[in-house]
Structures are given as structure tokens and as C-alpha cells.
Amino acid sequence: MSNPERIGTLLFRYTRRELTRAEEAELSAWRSLSPKNEQLFQRQTDPEHIRKEVSLMFESRDYVLQKTKERYPGPWEEETKKPKARVYRIMRWAAIFVIVLGVGLYFLLSGSKVGRPGRYQAELVLNGVKITLDDLHRGFLAGNADIRVDEKENGELVYIAGNHRRAGKEKYNRLYTSRGGQFSLKLPDGTIIWVNAETSITFPANFSQDSIKITVEGEAYFEVAHDSAHIFIVSLLSTVNRQPSTKNGIQIKTTGAHFNIMSYADEPAIRMTLLEGIAEVRLDSSQAQSAINLSPGQQARVTDQKISVIPAVDGNEIIAWKNGKTFFRDAPIQTIMRTISRWYDVDVVYIGNIPDKHFNLNAPRHSNLSEVLSILQQQGIHVSLRGKVITISP
Amino acid sequence: MPGTLSYKTIAAFNKREGKAVAEVWDFFYAFVFSNIRTLTNGSSDTRDLTSETLAILLDHQDHFESAAKIRNFLFITARNKSANHMNRLRIVKAHSEELEKHYQGIEADDLAGAETAASLLRQVYSAIKRLPDKRREVIILYNQGLKNREIAERLGVSQKAVEKRKTIAFKTLKMEFRTSDGFTFLIIFL
Numbered sequence: 001m002s003n004p005e006r007i008g009t010l011l012f013r014y015t016r017r018e019l020t021r022a023e024e025a026e027l028s029a030w031r032s033l034s035p036k037n038e039q040l041f042q043r044q045t046d047p048e049h050i051r052k053e054v055s056l057m058f059e060s061r062d063y064v065l066q067k068t069k070e071r072y073p074g075p076w077e078e079e080t081k082k083p084k085a086r087v088y089r090i091m092r093w094a095a096i097f098v099i100v101l102g103v104g105l106y107f108l109l110s111g112s113k114v115g116r117p118g119r120y121q122a123e124l125v126l127n128g129v130k131i132t133l134d135d136l137h138r139g140f141l142a143g144n145a146d147i148r149v150d151e152k153e154n155g156e157l158v159y160i161a162g163n164h165r166r167a168g169k170e171k172y173n174r175l176y177t178s179r180g181g182q183f184s185l186k187l188p189d190g191t192i193i194w195v196n197a198e199t200s201i202t203f204p205a206n207f208s209q210d211s212i213k214i215t216v217e218g219e220a221y222f223e224v225a226h227d228s229a230h231i232f233i234v235s236l237l238s239t240v241n242r243q244p245s246t247k248n249g250i251q252i253k254t255t256g257a258h259f260n261i262m263s264y265a266d267e268p269a270i271r272m273t274l275l276e277g278i279a280e281v282r283l284d285s286s287q288a289q290s291a292i293n294l295s296p297g298q299q300a301r302v303t304d305q306k307i308s309v310i311p312a313v314d315g316n317e318i319i320a321w322k323n324g325k326t327f328f329r330d331a332p333i334q335t336i337m338r339t340i341s342r343w344y345d346v347d348v349v350y351i352g353n354i355p356d357k358h359f360n361l362n363a364p365r366h367s368n369l370s371e372v373l374s375i376l377q378q379q380g381i382h383v384s385l386r387g388k389v390i391t392i393s394p
Numbered sequence: 395m396p397g398t399l400s401y402k403t404i405a406a407f408n409k410r411e412g413k414a415v416a417e418v419w420d421f422f423y424a425f426v427f428s429n430i431r432t433l434t435n436g437s438s439d440t441r442d443l444t445s446e447t448l449a450i451l452l453d454h455q456d457h458f459e460s461a462a463k464i465r466n467f468l469f470i471t472a473r474n475k476s477a478n479h480m481n482r483l484r485i486v487k488a489h490s491e492e493l494e495k496h497y498q499g500i501e502a503d504d505l506a507g508a509e510t511a512a513s514l515l516r517q518v519y520s521a522i523k524r525l526p527d528k529r530r531e532v533i534i535l536y537n538q539g540l541k542n543r544e545i546a547e548r549l550g551v552s553q554k555a556v557e558k559r560k561t562i563a564f565k566t567l568k569m570e571f572r573t574s575d576g577f578t579f580l581i582i583f584l
Contacts, residue, residue: 008513055537071449077412
């Protein structure tokens with residue numbers, strides 16, 4: 001028999017009408033495996049049965065808790081009961097007032113928040129409604145099953161997208177980050193997308209379809225679920241060097257790969273790096289049409305309507321951002337500063353002839369800007385920060 | 395196992411710190427309860443067997459590396475407790491045809507089937523438990539078979555308030571519940 005926990009989860013999703021097509025197939029295969037499974041399915045998904053059983057669990061809880069405590073008298077510290085609703089509401093407003101006052105005072109005293117690293121923050125546009133996703137809003141969103149934000153062990157926040165099977169197949173939702181923002185997105189098939197700063201992702205509301213079309217503008221790292229039954233088609237809505245030359249022209253087609261896409265408008269090239277699996281990169285514009293297949297460790301670069309393949313790149317360096325690091329090896333200062341300006345929300349100005357020199361950087365992403373800049377300064381370049389502007393001079 | 399028990403909680407639980415003990419108990423209560431209930435064919439002793447199983451976990455000296463390890467420990471303990479219970483019943487009332495039939499039913503019952511059912515029920519239980527207090531109260535009373543009027547009286551609020559809380563709660567749960575008169579709520583969500 002298949003993993004009971006997995007089948008239990010499929011049954012749960014079935015009662016909520018959340019199954020993807022692949023999950024439906026999985027459940028139906030399990031049901032047809034033996035008459036016993038079918039019997040179990042019929043019985044366990046009967047709403048009346050669920051209602052009775054769950055009701056009994058709630059009724060029995062206090063008794064079982066009491067009896068366990070009698071048998072195990074060791075330390076036991078339950079969460080304190082919430083105060084009465086009215087008192088709670090007043091306290092909540094008082095807390096908000098104190099926070100607002102505190103934040104205001106902070107800005108008043110410290111002048112600004114310049115130099116602080118980015119954080120887990122994004123905007124979600126769901127059915128045309130914009131919702132801010134961050135730690136502060138998490139509490140308010142809790143209990144709303146349509147907007148679920150989970151926190152991972154390492155503190156990362158991830159938005160769990162639902163499968164809205166009644167939504168039209170052409171209906172898309174969008175998650176985007178500003179400068180200094182980062183977030184993760186988990187799709188109904190288990191695929192996870194890490195979204196870097198200043199990035200926008202659109203994804204279908206309805207996952208019950210064979211091909212999943214996603215658009216990316218900015219930087220994102222995909223881990224397509226190994227057992228995903230979908231074909232992922234990722235389109236890059238991007239412009240190169242601010243020229244709208246390749247708009248809608250690059251597509252990545254894959255089934256179960258791990259890959260990073262960097263398609264910021266101010267980068268000299270669009271880069272797609274494959275870490276696991278296989279993927280096809282297709283360029284389709286008015287001037288050129290070509291396609292290549294990538295193997296793990298390879299990077300496809302698109303510049304001037306051409307795809308070129310870098311045969312071996314360091315995957316760790318490419319996805320350092322996702323692993324909580326700002327990492328560069330032998331990189332021009334301009335490349336490093338573009339990343340810094342996105343993460344720390346600052347602008348960069350170059351004065352004089354900047355030497356054609358390469359730099360190294362390896363710092364945690366939560367470092368303050370001054371710490372990062374001092375690492376660069378030690379490698380022989382003048383860096384100064386005034387307000388939100390970094391000035392680089394020889 | 396869906397839902398989370400952080401590594402921090404498990405580390406604190408290994409030291410049997412009070413807060414972690416309460417959290418782990420709460421996390422696995424529904425899992426143990428529904429497993430034992432299925433394995434004992436809905437025995438009225440389910441509540442006592444559940445508390446015994448959970449107390450054994452708390453008394454156990456071993457370190458657990460993950461929630462999955464705790465889960466496996468509880469599943470095996472629940473299975474043994476249920477088997478002993480059913481054996482006892484069989485010995486005490488060996489000639490009772492009714493119980494014999496029950497016993498055979500359990501013998502033939504697939505352990506994995508019990509685990510599957512327990513997994514589903516635990517997730518429904520957790521989903522209801524995550525609801526805000528007022529909505530949860532309404533759903534629990536509704537599940538007990540109370541009518542809106544009775545729930546309103548019990549909670550000291552208007553019937554309208556009950557209906558509103560119930561509607562929002564059902565939307566959040568995205569679930570279909572049927573009252574004893576066969577009326578079905580179909581929840582339309584996004």
C-alpha cells in the first residue's frame with residue numbers, strides 16, 4: 001500500500017476539492033488497487049462520518065488531556081488563554097500604537113533606514129486584489145485558508161498557492177517584490193519558486209492543466225517538483241539593456257528541473273542556469289529563432305538576439321542569493337553593485353575611470369550595507385555612501 | 395507529516411520542557427486518537443488508550459530527531475495498545491459472538507488503512523483548530539448536531555451572528571459537512 005500519510009493528505013484535499021489532475025490520478029490509482037481501498041475511500045470521505053469523528057475528538061480532548069497529565073505529572077506549560085475579545089482588541093490597538101510610535105521614533109532618531117538589508121516581503125495580486133505578504137501581516141492572514149503564508153525552519157516566508165479548479169484556465173495571479181524584498185512561492189504541485197528582489201512572477205490560478213505557464217521578470221530560482229505531472233513553460237518578460245528587443249521571446253520548457261533565471265532589465269544578458277534535470281531554452285523573435293537543450297551546470301545567455309551556452313558555471317554562486325548570501329567571485333564592480341542596489345534599495349553612481357578590475361565578495365545577506373561596502377573597499381576601490389546613493393570612484 | 399513542529403520544539407521536547415511537552419501533545423493528539431479509534435473499532439476506551447499512549451511518549455527517555463520519529467513511535471505504541479485491548483476483550487468475553495466478530499474485523503483490518511484514516515481526520519481536526527476562536531466554537535457545536543438557534547442560545551449571540559461565523563468558517567475550511575437531516579453545505583470558493 002502507498003504511504004498512508006500521503007493518501008490521507010490526498011483524501012483531505014479531495015474533501016476540499018483541491019486535487020490537481022496528477023493528484024486525482026494518484027488517488028484513483030490507489031482506489032483501484034484493491035476493493036478495500038475503495039471501501040476506505042467511500043467511508044472516510046463521507047461528510048457525515050468526518051463530522052461525527054471530528055466532533056468526538058473535540059469533545060474528548062479535555063478528558064484525554066486531563067488523564068495524560070495524571071499519568072505524566074512532569075512540567076507542562078500550556079499556552080495562556082487569550083484574554084476576552086474586547087480586552088484583546090484594545091490590547092491589539094494599543095500594541096499597534098506602540099509599534100507605530102516606536103517605528104516613528106526610530107526614524108526620527110536614526111534619520112533613515114538606509115543600509116539595512118532586504119527582508120521577506122512581497123505583494124500578492126489575487127483576483128485583482130493586492131495583499132501585502134510579510135511577517136507583520138502574517139498574523140492577520142492566519143485563518144484565511146486562501147492566503148496561506150508559512151515560515152520555514154530558516155525563517156524564510158513562503159506563500160502557499162492554492163489550486164482554484166473553478167477558475168478559468170487563462171486566469172493568472174501575480175506575486176512581486178520591490179527592491180529590498182524577497183519571498184518564496186509554493187505551487188499546488190509542490191514546485192517551489194524563490195523570488196529575489198525587484199521581481200515579478202505570474203502563475204495560473206487553476207493548476208488542473210497539463211502545461212503551467214509562468215512569466216518571470218527579474219530573478220527567480222525554480223525547484224520543479226520531481227513528481228510534478230506538469231510541463232512548465234516559463235516566459236521571460238524582459239528587456240535587455242532597456243531595449244524591448246526580446247519581449248515575450250524567451251521560453252524555458254521543462255518537467256522536473258532546478259534552475260535559476262536572471263532577467264533584470266539593467267543586466268547585459270538574460271541568464272538561465274540549470275542545476276538539475278533538463279530544460280529547453282527557446283528564443284523566438286522577429287530576427288532570430290533558435291533552441292538549445294541545457295544540461296546541469298550549464299548556463300544559457302541571451303544577448304543581442306543570440307543564445308550562447310556557458311558549459312560550466314558554479315551553481316552555488318548563481319543561487320547564493322537564495323541560500324542567504326551575497327557571493328561574487330572575480331566579478332566586475334558594476335555587476336556586484338547592481339545586486340547590492342536591488343537588495344539594499346540604494347542607487348549607485350560612478351565617478352572617474354573605474355578600473356577594469358575584478359572583486360570578490362562573500363557576505364551573509366542579512367549583513368548591513370556598511371559591512372559589505374567595507375569588504376569591497378579593502379580590495380582597492382573607493383566607496384562612499386551618502387543618503388541612498390553609493391558613489392564609486394577609483 | 396503536514397503541519398509543522400520546528401526543530402527548536404523537538405529539541406525542547408527532548409529536554410521535556412513544559413511548553414514543548416504541551417505543544418507536542420497537542421500536535422499528535424488527533425493522530426493518536428483517530429488511530430486507536432479505528433484500530434479498536436470505535437471502542438469507548440479510545441479516550442483512555444489515547445491518554446495512555448501519549449503518556450508513554452512523554453515518559454520515554456529516548457531522544458527524537460524529528461516529528462516523523464515521534465509519529466512512528468506513537469503509531470507503534472497505539473497499535474500495540476489497541477491490539478492488547480482487543481485481545482483482552484476477546485479473552486474476557488470469548489463467547490460473545492458480537493465481540494468475536496469485532497475482533498476478527500480488526501484482525502483483518504489493514505493497519506495502513508487505520509493510518510490513512512487517521513491522517514485525514516487529523517488534518518480536518520487541525521484545520522478546525524486553526525480557526526479563530528469564535529468561528530471554531532460555532533463549528534464544533536454545529537458538528538455536535540446543534541441547530542443555529544441552539545448554538546446562538548449556547549453562545550449568547552444572535553442567530554445572524556452564528557450564520558455569519560458559520561459561513562466564513564466553512565469558506566475557510568473549504569469543506570463539505572452534512573447535518574443529520576442530510577442537508578449538504580457546498581462551499582464555493584475562489
